[in-house]
Amino acid sequence: MKIVACIKQVPDSAAKVVAQDGQVSWGDAPLVINPWDEFAVEAALQQKEAHGGEVIAVSMGGESAKEALKHALAMGCDSAILVSDPALAGVDTQGTAKVLAAAIQKVGGVDLAFFGRQAIDGDAGITPAQTARVLGWPMLGLSAVIKVDGGKVTVERSIEEGRQTVSAEAPAVLSVVKDFGEPRYPSFMGIRKASRADIPAWTLADLGISAPAPVVAWPELMNPPSREVACEFITGGSPAEIAEKLADKIIAEKVL
Amino acid sequence: MNTWVYIDHFKGEVLPASWEAIGAAKALGGSVTALVFGSGVDAVAKSAFEFGADEALVADDAALADYRAEAFASTLSALAAERSPDLILLPTTTRGRELAGMAAIDLNTGVLVDVIALEPDGNKIVATRPIYAGKLLEKTVCNARPQIVTLRGRAFPKPEAQPGKPGTLTQVAAKAEARTTVEGYSAGEGGVSLTDAGVIVSGGRGTSNNPALSAPAGMDEKAAEIWKAQEGFKLVGALAEALGAAVGASRAAVDAGYIPYAHQVGQTGKVVSPDLYIACGISGAIQHLAGMRNSKMIVAINKDADAPIFKVARYGVVGDMHQILPALAEAFKKKLGK
Numbered sequence: 345m346k347i348v349a350c351i352k353q354v355p356d357s358a359a360k361v362v363a364q365d366g367q368v369s370w371g372d373a374p375l376v377i378n379p380w381d382e383f384a385v386e387a388a389l390q391q392k393e394a395h396g397g398e399v400i401a402v403s404m405g406g407e408s409a410k411e412a413l414k415h416a417l418a419m420g421c422d423s424a425i426l427v428s429d430p431a432l433a434g435v436d437t438q439g440t441a442k443v444l445a446a447a448i449q450k451v452g453g454v455d456l457a458f459f460g461r462q463a464i465d466g467d468a469g470i471t472p473a474q475t476a477r478v479l480g481w482p483m484l485g486l487s488a489v490i491k492v493d494g495g496k497v498t499v500e501r502s503i504e505e506g507r508q509t510v511s512a513e514a515p516a517v518l519s520v521v522k523d524f525g526e527p528r529y530p531s532f533m534g535i536r537k538a539s540r541a542d543i544p545a546w547t548l549a550d551l552g553i554s555a556p557a558p559v560v561a562w563p564e565l566m567n568p569p570s571r572e573v574a575c576e577f578i579t580g581g582s583p584a585e586i587a588e589k590l591a592d593k594i595i596a597e598k599v600l
Numbered sequence: 601m602n603t604w605v606y607i608d609h610f611k612g613e614v615l616p617a618s619w620e621a622i623g624a625a626k627a628l629g630g631s632v633t634a635l636v637f638g639s640g641v642d643a644v645a646k647s648a649f650e651f652g653a654d655e656a657l658v659a660d661d662a663a664l665a666d667y668r669a670e671a672f673a674s675t676l677s678a679l680a681a682e683r684s685p686d687l688i689l690l691p692t693t694t695r696g697r698e699l700a701g702m703a704a705i706d707l708n709t710g711v712l713v714d715v716i717a718l719e720p721d722g723n724k725i726v727a728t729r730p731i732y733a734g735k736l737l738e739k740t741v742c743n744a745r746p747q748i749v750t751l752r753g754r755a756f757p758k759p760e761a762q763p764g765k766p767g768t769l770t771q772v773a774a775k776a777e778a779r780t781t782v783e784g785y786s787a788g789e790g791g792v793s794l795t796d797a798g799v800i801v802s803g804g805r806g807t808s809n810n811p812a813l814s815a816p817a818g819m820d821e822k823a824a825e826i827w828k829a830q831e832g833f834k835l836v837g838a839l840a841e842a843l844g845a846a847v848g849a850s851r852a853a854v855d856a857g858y859i860p861y862a863h864q865v866g867q868t869g870k871v872v873s874p875d876l877y878i879a880c881g882i883s884g885a886i887q888h889l890a891g892m893r894n895s896k897m898i899v900a901i902n903k904d905a906d907a908p909i910f911k912v913a914r915y916g917v918v919g920d921m922h923q924i925l926p927a928l929a930e931a932f933k934k935k936l937g938k
Contacts, residue, residue, distance in 0.1 A: 357867045357887045361735040368736065379868050437701070438710055464867055467731050468713040470701030473669065477705040482779040483669050485698055498783065502862075503694045505610045506788035510668075512780045522861045522868065560710035564739035568730070571893060575900070575916045586917055587927035590899070591935055593915055599876040599897045600799065600843065600936070 345397035345492070348448055348457045349388040349421060350475070351381040353405050353412035354465045363565040368465075377412040380460025382419070382527035383520040387490055388458045389420045389528070395492060397455075398422040402447050404432065404440060410543050417538035418530030425451070426545045431555035437466070439556030441474035446551040448479065455514040456497065461486055461521050472519040482512035488523035601630035601723055604657075604746075606676065606690040606699065607648050609636075610667070614644060616796055617691030617753035619651045624756040625689055626652045628720050633657060633685070634767075637672055637774070639665035649767030652759050656769050663776030667695055673702035674775035680707055685746050686723050692750040700748050709744035716755040725749060733867035733890035753795045754873050794846045794865065799876045800895070801840040802848030802865055803921075804888075806881015806902065807832025807858060810922040829858035835925040836880055842929040842936075848872065848892075850882045866891035880921040884909030901925070 355361060359373030377385075388399045401416035401424040403409045413424035427447050435443070448454050457479075462469030476483035484490075487499035488507065498511040502521050530538070548555055578593065580586040594600065603625040607618045625632040634648035634656040645656040659675050676699055680688060688703070690696035692714040700711045716737075717728040725747050727740050742748065794800060808829035815824030833847070840847045848870075849863040865872055867887040877895035882888060884900070884907055892898070893912055900913035901921045910916045917924055 355732075357733075358885075360886065361732045363736055368732075436710055437713075438704055441701075441705065465732055467729075467733060468697075468711070470697050470704075470711055470713055473698045473701040474705050477673070477702040483698065483702070484780070485669065486694060501694075503610070504615065504788075504793060505613070505785075507786045508667075508782060509784040509786075510780050510782055522864075558710075559708075559744040560712065560740060560742050562738045562740040566737045566739070568734060568737050568893075571912050573898075573912060573914050575910045575913045577905075577910075577916045577918060579918075583919070583923040583927040584931075586919065587924060587931040590915060590917060590924075591928060591931035594876065594897075594899065595935060597876075597897055597914075 345391060345395045345455045346451070346453050347388045347391055347397060347399045348451060348454050349381070349385045349399055349401050349416060350444055350457060350459050351385065351401055351403045351412055351416055352378045352463045353403065353409040354378045354463055357464055363567045366565055368565065375408055375411065377415040378460055378463045380462060380464065383522060383524050384458040384460045385416050385419050385421065386527035387487070387518070387520045387524055388456070391456060391490070391492055400425060400451055402427065402444065402451070404428070404443055413543055414538040414541065415530060417541050418534035419528055420531070420534055424541065424543045426543055427551070428545045429548045429555070431548055434558055435556060436558045436560040437468050437471050437474055438560070439558055440471050441478050442553065442556045443548070443551065444471070444475045445478035446553045447546060450546070450551055457515070457517045459517065459519045461519050472517055476517035479517065482516045484510055484512060484516055484518045486521050487518050488521050490518065490524070601628050601687060601720065602685045603628060603630060603687045603689060604633045604635055604685045605653065606635045606688065606696065607644055608691050608693050608696050609638065609641070609644055612638070612641065612644060614647060615691055615693050616758060617693060617751065620753065620756040620758050621689045621691055621751050622648065622652045623759035624718060624751055626759065628687070628718065631655065635676065635679070637664050637675055642769070645769050650761040650763060650765050653767055655767055657772045658769055659772050659774040661774035661776060664774050666782035668778040668780050668782060669695070669698045669702060670778035670780060671774070671776050673699050673706065674777065677703045677706035678775050679772055680746055687725060688746050688748045690748070690750045692752050696750050700750050704748050707746065709746060709748060710742040711748045711750065712740050712742055713750050714752045715749050716752050718749070730871070733871055733887070734893060735890050788862070794848055794863070794870045794872050797846035797872065797874050799843045799845035800848045800865070800872055800874045801836050801843065801845050801878045801880065802850065802882060803833050803836040803853055803859070803880050804850035804882030805852045805856065806921055807836065807853060808856070809881065812922065826857050829853065829856065832881065832922060833859055835922060839878070839925050839929040842932045850885070850888050852885070879909050879913070880925060882909055883907045884912070
C-alpha cells in the first residue's frame with residue numbers, strides 16, 4: 345500500500361505568540377511538527393505495518409519544514425518530500441489543498457492520504473476535506489478508529505453526537521484525531537536515518553501547476569484584549585465557609 | 601445582502617450554533633435563507649423560520665437521511681452556483697467545517713473559519729477569527745463569491761424563537777452521489793457538549809492528589825494514581841451536575857489517562873467560551889489558557905497560590921479541591937434550590 349502523510353511545521357504549542365508590526369512572532373520558540381499531524385503519521389505507519397507498503401511524508405513550506413519532515417522520518421516514514429516555492433507565500437487553504445493534491449498525484453498510485461485534524465497555527469481544519477475534494481476522493485474525517493480490508497477503508501469518526509462508522513473504497517483522504525492513540529516517539533535508529541536523509545524539494549513547476557491565486561486575505565493581525573482581572577481570593581475557616589462565600593459571589597455575577 | 605445559513609442537524613437534532621448563525625445573518629440585514637438537508641426535515645425548516653429565517657431551501661431526500669460530506673457539499677454547491685448568494689454562514693461544527701471547505705473548492709471561493717465577529721462593508725464581510733488557539737486574532741476577508749464563513753458556537757447570541765412564525769419553504773433537488781457509506785452510529789456519553797456549554801467545570805492533575813484517599817490494595821502506582829484521579833473527577837462531575845455544566849479537563853489529566861480526550865480543553869483539545877469556567881486542580885499551562893481564556897468569568901481552585909491559572913481568574917481559592925468541591929456543590933444546590 346502506498347500511503348502519504350501530509351504534515352505541517354508550526355511553532356511549538358508552548359510558544360508565546362504575539363502580533364508584532366503586523367507579523368506573527370513566536371520569539372525563540374522552536375518550530376515543530378504540528379502536534380495533530382503526529383497522529384496522522386502514527387496512523388499511516390500502523391497501516392503500513394499491517395498491510396505492507398511505504399509511507400511518504402509530504403509537507404508544504406519553507407526550507408525549515410525539512411526539520412518537521414525529519415521528525416516524520418525518525419518516527420518511521422520511508423521517505424519525505426518538501427513542496428516549496430516562493431510563489432506560495434500568502435497561499436490560503438484552498439491553494440494549499442490544490443498544491444497538496446498535485447503533490448499526491450505526482451507521487452502517484454497513492455491509496456491513502458493521512459492528515460491531522462487541523463494545524464495549531466491557522467486552526468482552520470479544512471485543508472484535509474479540501475484536498476479530498478480537489479482529488480475527487482472520499483473524505484473520512486476525524487477518524488478515531490481505522491480499518492483497512494482490501495481496498496475498503498472503514499473508520500469511526502468522532503463527531504459531536506458520538507461515533508459514526510463510515511466506509512469508502514481507496515483511494516481516500518483521512519484525517520486523524522487524538523482518540524486514535526498516542527503517536528510513537530522517534531527511535532534512535534530513526535533519528536540517525538533521518539539526519540542523513542536527502543529530502544527532495546518540489547517546486548510548482550515540478551508539480552506542473554501555477555501558483556493558486558489566493559481568494560482569502562488577512563489584512564490585519566491583532567493581539568487579543570488582555571484579561572485585566574485581579575483575582576479576588578476567597579478565604580475562610582472551613583471548606584463550607586469558603587464554598588458559601590464563593591457560591592454567593594458567583595451567583596451575584598449572574599453567570600449561571 | 602442575501603445570506604444563507606446552513607442548519608446543521610444530526611437526525612433532526614439541530615446544533616444550537618445554527619440558530620446563532622441565523623441571528624448573526626439577521627444582524628447583517630437583508631434576507632436570510634436557511635438551508636435544510638436531510639430526510640423528513642420539515643420540522644427543522646419550521647424551527648429555522650421561528651428563529652428568524654425568511655425562507656428555507658429544503659433538500660428532502662431519502663438519500664440524504666445520513667450525513668455524507670460529499671453529497672451534502674454537492675447539494676450546497678449546486679444550489680449556490682444556481683442562485684448566487686452573497687454569503688453562506690455555517691456553524692463551526694464537524695460537518696460545518698467539512699461542507700464549507702468542500703463547497704469552497706467546488707465554487708472556486710474561500711472559507712473564513714471559526715469566526716467570532718462579522719462586520720459588513722457593503723456586500724463584503726470583514727470577519728474576525730482567533731488563530732493560534734486564540735493567542736492572536738486576525739481580520740480576514742474572502743475576495744470571491746459566495747463568501748463562505750463558519751461561526752464559532754456561543755460567539756453570537758441565540759435569537760429568541762417566535763413560535764409559529766411562518767416562512768417560505770422551497771423544495772430543492774439533492775445531489776446524492778457519494779462514495780462514502782454510513783455503516784452505523786453509536787451515541788457519545790451524552791451530557792452537555794463543551795463547545796455549547798454555558799458553564800464548564802474542569803479538572804486537572806490535581807484531581808489525583810487527594811491526601812485523604814488511599815487506593816484499593818493490589819494496584820500498582822499508576823493504577824492507583826488513575827483510580828484516585830477518577831475519584832477526584834467524580835467531585836468535578838458532582839459540581840457540574842449541580843450547575844448543569846459540562847465537564848472539562850486539562851491536557852495533563854487526559855494524557856495521564858484520568859479522563860477521555862473528548863473532555864480536553866486547550867490548544868490541542870476544544871476551545872471553549874462559557875459564561876463560567878471553574879478550573880479545579882489545574883495549574884494553567886499556556887496551552888490550556890489559550891483554550892479557555894475567552895470564558896466570561898473564570899474561577900480557580902488550586903493548592904498552589906502561584907499557579908498561573910489565578911492570573912486569569914476573577915475568583916480564586918487556594919486550597920484542596922477535594923474539600924472545596926463537595927462543599928461548593930452543596931452550597932449551590934441549597935442556593936439555587938435544586
